[in-house]
Amino acid sequence: MGYEVLVRPERCISCYACEVACAREHGGLSNVWVLPQGVPILCRHCQNAACLEVCYTGALEQRDGEVIFHREKCTGCELCLLACPFGAIGLDGKRAYKCDLCSHRRQEGLMPACALTCPAGAISYSCVADFSHRKRGIAGLSWAMGYERRGK
Amino acid sequence: MKVVPTICPYCGAGCPLGIKVSNGEAIGIEYITDHPLTKGALCPKGNAALEILYHPNRIRSPMVRERGGWREIGWDEALELLARRLMEVKEKHGPDALGFLSSAKATNEENYLFQKMARLLGTNNVDHCARLCHSPSVVGLRKALGSGTMTNPIPDLANSRCIFILGSNFAENHPIVSRWVLEAKDRGAFVIVADPRYTPTAQLANLYLPLRPGTNIALLNGMMAVILREGLADFQFIAQRTKGFEALRASLSDFSVEKASEITGLNPADIVTAARAYARSEASAIIYCMGVTQHATGTDNVLACANLALMCGQVGRPGTGLFPLRGQNNVQGASDMGALADLLPGYVPTTDDGGRRRLASLWGREDLPPKPGLTVVEMMEAAIEGKIKAMYIMGENPAVSDPKAGDTLKALEKLEFLAVQDLFLTETAQLAHLVLPVACWAEKSGSYTSTERRVQWSEKAVEPQGVLSDLEIIGLLGKKIGLWDKTFSPEEVLREIGLAIPAYRGITPERLKASTEGIFWPCPDQSHPGTPILHRDRFLTPDGKANFYPVSHQPPKEEPSLNFPLIMTTGRMVAHYNSGALSRNILPLSRYAPSLWVEINPQDAEEMGLVEGERVRISSPRGEVEAMVRISEKVIPGLIFLPFHFPGVNFLTLKELDPEARIPAYKVSACRVEKGGSHGV
Amino acid sequence: MRTLEVAGEKCIGCRACSSICAPLHISLTDVGNRRTIAFPASCEEDCDLCLRACPTGAIAFGAGPGKPLTLEFELIPCSKCGKPFATREEMAFVLPKVSKVLGGEPDWKGLCPECRREESASGLRVAI
Structure with a gap:
């Protein structure tokens, strides 16, 4: 089972650590956006990727559960921005940009920066199965303790 | 290329920060994943730290x-x-x-x-500036427990079953603490946050208590009154390990949750819930910060926190204790080293x-x-x-x-x-x-x-x-x-x-x-492993017992008046650091708030006819400053909030000092807000 | 002389040709709810990037006298924040393809990318 960047928005403290780290790792431009309500938004590497469908140059490619972006093939047409349901692709003047799961870091055996740096553990780089298992456990415990949910 | 281990130069959490060095030049940072506090995490300031190193504004010659x-x-x-x-x-x-x-x-x-x-x-x-942030902890906790420091390590919070957070916005100021509070919450801990402002930290709470600024003692005494009335105190602990409990009990005899509610503006039922949760859990911790210390009653506030912890026996075990979070990378060390006017190295009075x-x-x-x-x-x-x-x-x-x-x-x-x-x-x-x-x-x-x-x-x-x-x-x-x-x-x-x-x-x-x-520390000899948890068997006082010091609520030194009808409180924001010298010119951080802003409740904003983004002049009897309006329900009506990272904010604050710790009463000042800065709208 | 022959009816008003053209011969400007793309009459660069970049094959090269061409498009406003964000033609190009992948017309189709970010964040927060 592959690893993915997974988000637990209830943990996000809107500290922007992921944005600052991502920008540093990607030449000053962050591929993740922290929204004021406390949710980091980044490319979800969809299985049915709408962006892929509109890209006509092969700049977007699906491989090993990832949506990979090849900047050198991008024309900057902005069609993928208009196709992405989550607004997770940006336009840097003349070319698109999006999360590459820190491919340069993974080549060195390192985790994506956002998952590693998140002080609150809101972003993790893990298997979906482990992640859901843990989340269900926590939800069950919280229910058993009789705590209200406070999702604001 | 090598990775050199350093300690992050920003807040007091002490997160490790690896610097990638190639040919004598720093080329990037790397996360140090084997550290028990962070497991690799860094907040935005830590992530931007390298900007300081080659900053063009650095002075290079005397x-x-x-x-x-x-x-x-x-x-x-x-x-x-x-x-x-x-x-x-x-x-x-x-x-x-x-x-x-x-x-x-x-x-x-x-x-x-x-x-x-x-x-x-x-x-x-x-x-040094410990005077301005945690001198009441040094004074108050030394009197009560024999040491003015945090009792337990931050990761130990994961063992808490109830975490009571008072006047601390660690989600912005010590973000790594969030990880361990959330870890405790995942394990079923009950989290209480008392703060006049609905901060990102308050969002983590199971119970949020929006108390009026400067009413910490009333809340704590109210909780203690409940605990005594309901017999939830740890009498065995009190008898074996403390002194002065009778005086405390006497001082609380005419105090009640109703009085606490009147002073703090909180719902009495919420105070009761907080008191029961804190007293009953098998391990409860108190995290506090400058919302407790930066008052003319700062030392009393700290003593009240200590009283609550001692009364419930919530000190000296994993998951318990008092956590005064320090703001600078070495404010604890500078205090230990005796960079204090009244204390020599090792807290020996002059x-x-x-x-x-x-x-x-x-x-x-x-x-x-x-x-x-x-x-x-x-x-x-x-x-x-x-x-x-x-x-x-x-x-x-x-x-x-x-x-x-x-x-x-x-x-x-x-x-x-x-x-x-x-x-x-x-x-x-x-x-x-x-x-x-x-x-x-x-x-x-x-x-x-x-x-x-x-x-x-x-x-x-x-x-x-x-x-x-x-x-x-x-x-x-x-x-x-x-x-x-x-x-x-x-x-x-x-x-x-x-x-x-x-x-x-x-x-x-x-x-x-x-x-x-x-x-x-304390680490008395070279074979000693160090002491993560203080006060396990005895307190660090001369006789080994902790002391209760009864304290009572005193109104803040300055109350709103006709001329200055609003209460101003100050605090920090995540992207900036203290006086701003290490953030206002660091672009990856300053872009989140390039200039001073003021948070105002929608109701107040409407009364004054203010709109989002408008420039206003804020004045107190001592001075004035201009800021940009942010309309937000994070502050209650009658209260405004300013981040103190920008020059001018402290032109407004009070210089009244706590009599013992000599800390200024930064947190509550009366002020007024007027439309239009001198630079126009 | 190599002229630029642009089939206006094929152009969807995207940013491809203007983004890819390094010497900035093709310009794109958004003012209010209008997008203007201006093509020169001819181009002597040893380059065919615009032709290859066009998603609809609207650009061709020819010989002989040409004339500069300016195309105007209306930008549709975001249904939430009101900011004009895409040409009608771009959305008409994108939506059928997106609908095919997602199995139906998406409910966010009228939102600009920033508001989609905002909406998906709110959606996640509600789900907690």
């Missing part, structure tokens, strides 16, 4: 201020001038005409040597003849000055009165951080001689006669003590360019003055610290360098 502006001078000339001017003032007006501000950003070794220099020159006028003479003999003297020196704010007052003639400020920015900062500017301008040692030409440095540029954290090695009492070694990653480290400067200066005949390496100074401070005796440079997670 400079003197002349009529035409700044003139660069050589290091020898600069040190000669500094030594001469300090000695001139000492000869003419006596040593107490000198004032020294040490730095919570400098290493333990630098702080130790700096205060040693001041004291060898014959004055205790040496203080008035303790035995302790003082022991230190004097270590330093080759017969005795040291016994009279406590002037504290941060008092030094500025003395400067205005002409009693202090010269100041030497190492890495602090009082022109922005002092309360009623208008007075501080006057004081600094009046000095015959002011020397400032800093990375940047800060607001304070601009007033100096002599500016000395220093190495930043990555350009020097030394030890830092985190808020957890975790002593860690930070290695030099790159060679400094044109600048010297604080330790080198103090060493050279002391040599010129004739206090010692050589300069010192950090290792040498740390060994002397081990001789001066019993709690550091077992902490050697070799041990620190070999350790990935540091050593918790």
